[in-house]
Each structure stands twice: as C-alpha cells, then as structure tokens.
Amino acid sequence: MYPHVEHGIGRSRRATGLLATVTVALVLLAANPAWATLPNAPDAGTYGVNGRVYALVRLGNIVYVGGMFTAAIAPNGTTVPRNYLAAIDTTTGVLTSWNPAPNGPVYALATDGSQLFVGGAFTSISGLPRLALAVYASNLTLQSWQFDVTGTLNPYVKGLALSGSTLYVGGNFRQVGGVARKRLAAINLSVSPPQLLPWKPTADKAVRAVAPLSNGDVVVGGAFLNLNGVPNAYIGEIRPDGSVAPWLVHPAVQVWSVIPSASGGAVFVGSGDPPPGGSVRSYAPGGTVLWTTPTDGGVQTLTWDAHDGQVIVGGHFRYVAGVKVPRLCAVNPTTGALDTGWIPTPNSTKGLWALSASSDKLYVGGDFTAIGGQTFNRFAQFSI
Numbered sequence: 001m002y003p004h005v006e007h008g009i010g011r012s013r014r015a016t017g018l019l020a021t022v023t024v025a026l027v028l029l030a031a032n033p034a035w036a037t038l039p040n041a042p043d044a045g046t047y048g049v050n051g052r053v054y055a056l057v058r059l060g061n062i063v064y065v066g067g068m069f070t071a072a073i074a075p076n077g078t079t080v081p082r083n084y085l086a087a088i089d090t091t092t093g094v095l096t097s098w099n100p101a102p103n104g105p106v107y108a109l110a111t112d113g114s115q116l117f118v119g120g121a122f123t124s125i126s127g128l129p130r131l132a133l134a135v136y137a138s139n140l141t142l143q144s145w146q147f148d149v150t151g152t153l154n155p156y157v158k159g160l161a162l163s164g165s166t167l168y169v170g171g172n173f174r175q176v177g178g179v180a181r182k183r184l185a186a187i188n189l190s191v192s193p194p195q196l197l198p199w200k201p202t203a204d205k206a207v208r209a210v211a212p213l214s215n216g217d218v219v220v221g222g223a224f225l226n227l228n229g230v231p232n233a234y235i236g237e238i239r240p241d242g243s244v245a246p247w248l249v250h251p252a253v254q255v256w257s258v259i260p261s262a263s264g265g266a267v268f269v270g271s272g273d274p275p276p277g278g279s280v281r282s283y284a285p286g287g288t289v290l291w292t293t294p295t296d297g298g299v300q301t302l303t304w305d306a307h308d309g310q311v312i313v314g315g316h317f318r319y320v321a322g323v324k325v326p327r328l329c330a331v332n333p334t335t336g337a338l339d340t341g342w343i344p345t346p347n348s349t350k351g352l353w354a355l356s357a358s359s360d361k362l363y364v365g366g367d368f369t370a371i372g373g374q375t376f377n378r379f380a381q382f383s384i
Contacts, residue, residue, distance in 0.1 A: 037308045038330060038342040038362070039382055041372050046093030048073045048377025049086060053365025056356040056379075057109040059116055063090045063363055065379055066106030066120065067354070073377045085118065085125075090361055090381060098140055100126040110160040110167070112189065114138045117167060119149075119157030132157045133169065133176075145193040147185075151175040159220070163212035165190035166197065170207030170220060183207045184220065184238070201228055201242045209257050213285055214264030216240045221255030221269060235269060237285065247287035253278065256300045256315075261333060266290060268311050268333070270299030280313050280320075280331060291336035295320050303355035305330065305362060307384045310339060312362060314352025327351040328364060328371075344382075346371050360384060 051069030058064070065086045071079040072086050072095045080095055084106045087096040104122035111117065116136040118125065125134045131148035132155050149155045151174025159170030167187040169176065176185040182202035188195045203224040211219045218238045220227070227236040227244045234255045237245040257270035265285070272278015278298040282290040297317035305312050310330040318326045320338050327346045330339040346352060346368035354365035362382040364371075371380055 038305075038310075038339070038384060040342065040344050041374065042344070042364075042376055042380035042382050043093060043361075044374075045075050046376070046379070046381055047075070047086075047088050047095045048379045049082065050079065050377065052350075052367050053354045053378050054105065054107045055109040055119075056354045056363045056365050057111050057116070058090060058356060058358045058361070058363065059111045059113070061089060061091050062087050062096060063356070063361075063381065064109050064116060065365060066109050066118065067365065067378075068105045069378070084120065084122065088379070090358075090363075093381070100136075100142075102130075102134075107156060107158040107171075108160040110162055112162050112165075112167075115143070115189075116140070117160050117162075119160050119169065119171065121154060121156040131155065132171070132173070147177040147187060147194075147196065149173040149176055150178075151180075158206065158208045159210040159222075161210045161212055161218075163218075166212075167194075168210040168212060168218055170203075170210045170222065172206040183224070184210070199240070199242045201238045201244065203227055204229075209255065209259075211258040211260045211267050212264070213237075213260060213267070215285060217245060217285060219258055219260075219267045219283070221258040221271075223254045234271065235283075235287075237287065245286065249283075249287050249289050251279070251281070252276070253298075256298060257302045259302045259304055259311075262304060262306065268302050268304075270302045270313065270315065272298035272315070272317075278315065278317060280311065280336065282333070282336065291334075293321050293331055293336040293338070297351070300351060300353050301355045301366075303357050303362075304333075305357045305384065307357070307359060309333065312355050312357065314355050314364065314366065316349060316351030327366075327368075344371050357384070 049069040050071045053067040055066035072082045083101045087098040102122035102125040106120040108119035118134045126142045135143040155173040157171040161168045169185045186197040186199040204226040205224040208222040221235045233250040251271040255271045269281045278295045280293045295317035296319045299315040301314040347370040348367035350367040352366040356363045
C-alpha cells in the first residue's frame with residue numbers, strides 16, 4: 001500500500017475530507033449489515049506458487065493459474081517446476097501434470113467453456129512459438145491456428161474477454177496476426193479457422209481490461225488517455241463499429257480492472273495509484289456513476305460472486321470507505337456497501353492481483369503468503 005499524500009490542503013479541508021470519509025463509511029455500514037456468507041478461511045491443503053499470480057480461470061474441475069512464478073508449492077512446502085502457468089484440481093487442491101511452460105509471464109486467462117485462452121508476454125508455450133497469445137482446445141492441446149501479438153518492443157496481452165463467439169483482446173501491441181491493431185482487437189471464433197474482425201479502435205497507452213456489455217458495446221480500461229485519438233482518460237466505451245461512445249465521468253487515476261455486472265448492463269471498475277488512492281465504482285453505459293466506494297490504495301482486480309451476489313474486490317488497500325479490510329473484501333453490487341462480515345486479510349502489502357469465481361468456489365491470487373494467519377502461497381480457494 002502506498003502512502004496517501006496531501007499537497008496544499010488546509011486544516012479545514014482536511015477535516016471536511018475526513019468527515020466525508022467517515023460519513024460515507026457510516027452510510028455504507030448502515031445500508032448493509034454483514035452478509036457473513038463467505039468463509040474467512042480458504043480451503044486447506046491447496047497447492048500454491050512461488051511468485052505473483054496475475055490471472056485465474058476455471059474450466060471444468062481445474063483452475064488455471066497464471067503469473068510470474070517458476071514453481072508450484074505443495075502444502076508441505078515441496079516444490080514442483082511450473083513456469084508462469086499451472087493447473088490445480090479445484091476438488092482436491094492438487095497440482096495436475098499439465099505443464100505448458102511458457103517462456104514469459106501470463107497476465108490474462110479466459111475460457112468459453114471449452115477452450116482456454118492465454119495472454120501474456122511469452123514467445124513460446126508448450127514448446128511451440130506463440131507471441132503473447134495462445135489458445136488451447138478442450139483436451140489441452142495447443143490450437144494450430146494463432147494470432148501473434150507484435151509491433152512493440154515488449155508486446156503483451158493483459159485483457160481477455162468473451163462475448164458469444166467473439167474474443168476481445170487488450171494490451172500493448174500494434175499488430176495482431178500481422179494486421180494493424182493498436183492495443184485492442186477482436187477475433188471471431190465462430191468460423192474455422194477463427195478470423196480477426198474489422199473492429200479496430202485504438203488506444204494511445206496500454207489496455208488492461210475489456211468488458212463486453214449486453215448492448216454490444218465494450219468498456220475498456222487501462223493507462224491510456226485517448227481512444228481513437230479522442231480524450232478518454234483511463235476508461236471508455238467502444239461501439240460494435242469501433243467508434244467511441246461518449247463517457248460522462250472518468251476516474252482521476254488509471255484503471256486496473258473492469259468487469260460486467262450480472263446483467264451485462266453496467267460495469268464495475270477498480271482503479272487507483274496514489275495519490276489520492278483508489279476506488280471501486282459502478283458505471284451505467286455512457287459513464288454515469290451509479291456508486292463509488294473509496295479505498296486508500298489501488299484496486300487491482302475484481303470478480304463477480306454469483307453464489308453470494310457480491311462484487312469481490314482485491315488490491316493493495318487497507319481501508320475501504322474508512323473500514324479496515326486489508327487487500328480483499330466484498331461489496332454490494334447495487335449500493336457499494338461493504339460486507340463487514342468478511343475480512344480474510346491476506347498478508348502481502350502488494351496485495352491481490354487476480355480473482356475469479358465459480359458456482360462453488362472463489363479463487364484469489366497475488367503476492368500473499370498467508371490469509372488469516374494460515375499459510376497460502378499466492379493462491380487460495382474459498383468454498384462458497
């Protein structure tokens with residue numbers, strides 16, 4: 001967590017800001033009592049890894065773990081080589097034998113329920129050349145077709161999202177499959193082999209997150225200041241024809257995570273790099289803010305917990321709306337109110353970088369080595 005720094009603010013303004021923070025905290029607490037449905041302790045006996053986890057996704061009974069690591073760690077502390085990508089049986093918590101060993105970090109994972117999509121900064125995976133984007137069939141064989149991501153000194157993919165048969169890709173690149181695409185692209189998976197779609201909006205800096213809406217638009221977030229050459233700081237909405245829709249309220253700091261609501265008619269957005277801190281926000285299409293929940297550090301990852309009907313929030317914050325809930329918490333999707341009954345407390349000040357949820361499990365990843373005082377090496381799963 002970075003320190004909050006104030007510049008040129010008088011005592012009265014500090015007092016006003018503190019009162020506003022306390023007021024927000026009280027309103028949120030009053031609006032929503034503790035749900036107490038999420039367990040504070042993760043499942044015991046689960047493998048972890050020896051470096052940061054950036055991405056998580058479940059396919060079948062396997063949760064795939066991507067990040068910046070070189071080994072998996074058994075509950076007894078023994079290690080097994082796994083470079084940047086691993087697969088763990090979500091029922092038993094045991095590492096599987098699958099070992100694709102990409103030669104660079106994995107930042108994004110997605111699935112359409114059959115295939116596994118892998119994005120990162122690698123140039124080979126499963127012993128074959130793939131530049132920053134790879135796709136595995138349901139039997140975990142690497143698909144023969146490919147869309148290499150290139151065109152910058154260190155190209156990478158950090159945003160992957162599916163809408164029907166369309167795969168949206170965001171990151172830092174200038175070509176996809178040899179065709180000009182500036183940090184955003186879309187691939188049609190309904191044809192064989194898949195084809196790059198003509199959708200080609202541009203971003204002037206990196207895209208970290210893509211979130212399709214039910215109206216066909218796509219909300220994108222990242223470090224950019226312009227989309228299609230038009231000012232759109234850190235977040236924007238792109239139409240199906242690639243044009244940029246108006247967006248009413250932009251955050252003051254960069255966006256790390258964007259996920260659609262359960263209906264797909266709104267998005268939840270995690271942002272922040274202090275000063276002044278960060279926040280979780282809910283936006284309607286067009287950029288109208290539905291609610292804002294402030295944090296004292298960046299919100300780096302979000303997921304939707306359909307089982308308990310909450311937005312799960314991860315980052316390097318310590319306080320959410322003035323309440324101490326370090327690095328991992330849950331909020332009400334309608335109001336942003338904090339679930340005060342769930343305080344699992346991962347121990348790393350660098351926090352959480354990956355969240356994913358299924359019907360019966362919540363998966364968390366980051367830099368932590370303990371949750372609630374118990375050892376969990378950068379990956380843990382909660383039964384929900």
